[in-house]
Amino acid sequence: MKYQLFSDEYFMNEALKQATKAFYEKEIPIGAVVVINNIIIAKAHNLTERLSDTTAHAEMLAITSASEYLGAKYLDNATIFVTIEPCIMCVGALYWSKISKIVYGATDNKRGFHKIETVLNKKSNSLIHKKTDVKSGILEQECALLMKNFFLEKRKKWVNKKTN
C-alpha cells in the first residue's frame, strides 16, 4: 500500500471481528484480513474444527481467498493483518505468496514462527521472504485476551467433564 488511508488498528479490528466470530463458533479465535490499496479483499478465521482439517488456519484461508479474488498467485502488493503471530505452516505459506507485509497482534510463544526465526538469525535462512515486512503488537491485548478466554473456557469444560 503506497498510501494507507486507514490505520493498522482499523484493519486489525476487522481481523478481530473474524476472530470473535471464530470464538462463538468454538474455533480457535484467530482472524485475518488481506488488504490491497486500502480495500479488504479477503477475510477469514480459523476453521479447523468445522472442516476437520488442521491446515484450515485463518492465514491459509485468507491467502487462498485473496488469490482467488485476484486471479493471481502472488500477493506482492498486499498486507495481511492477523490477530496472532503466524505459525511455521502459515509463515511458510506467506513466504510462497510473496506478500508485501505481515502485521500481527499478539505473540504466540509456543508455536509462533519467531521462536524458530531467532534461532536461525541469518538472512539466508530466514522464514520470511526478503520482500516481506513484518510488524507486530497492534491491538495486542485484545487479540491475546480472546485466545486466553477461549482456552480458559476449554479448560473449564475439560475439568468439569473429568470431575463429573
Add this chain to the structure above:
Amino acid sequence: MKYQLFSDEYFMNEALKQATKAFYEKEIPIGAVVVINNIIIAKAHNLTERLSDTTAHAEMLAITSASEYLGAKYLDNATIFVTIEPCIMCVGALYWSKISKIVYGATDNKRGFHKIETVLNKKSNSLIHKKTDVKSGILEQECALLMKNFFLEKRKKWVNKKTN
C-alpha cells in the same frame, strides 16, 4: 501401519504417478499419497498454477483430502509418501496433522525443511512432531529427474522467448 504389506517403493511409485500427472499439466511435478493400513486414502499433486494459489502443494492437498476422507483432524495412523522433501509450509502442516510418518523421495536443497532443521538441531525446536518418523531417499533418482526435466523445459522456453 503395523504391518506394511507393500514396500515403500510401491507407495512412492503411486506418488510418482501423481507427480507425472502434474508434469503433463505443467504443474511443478510433485506428488503425494497418504496411506493408512496399506490403503491409499488420499492422492494429490501440486496445483499452484491451475488454482492460482501458492499454498496448493501436493502435501497440503493430500492432508486436506485425507482428513476429509477420515472425517477427522489428525492423521496419527497415517504415512505420507511425497516425491520431494517437504517445504517449511508443508512440514508445518504435517506437524499439525500429527502424521505418523513422512517418507520422501529426493531432497530439495533450496526450500526443503532440512536446511532449517539442521540449524535448529534441538528436539525442543524441531519442525517435526515428536510422534512423526521421517524416512528419505525412496526412488530418489526418479523423483529428482522429473523435477530436473520440468525446470529444464521451463528454462528452455524462457530462453526461446527471450531470444525470439
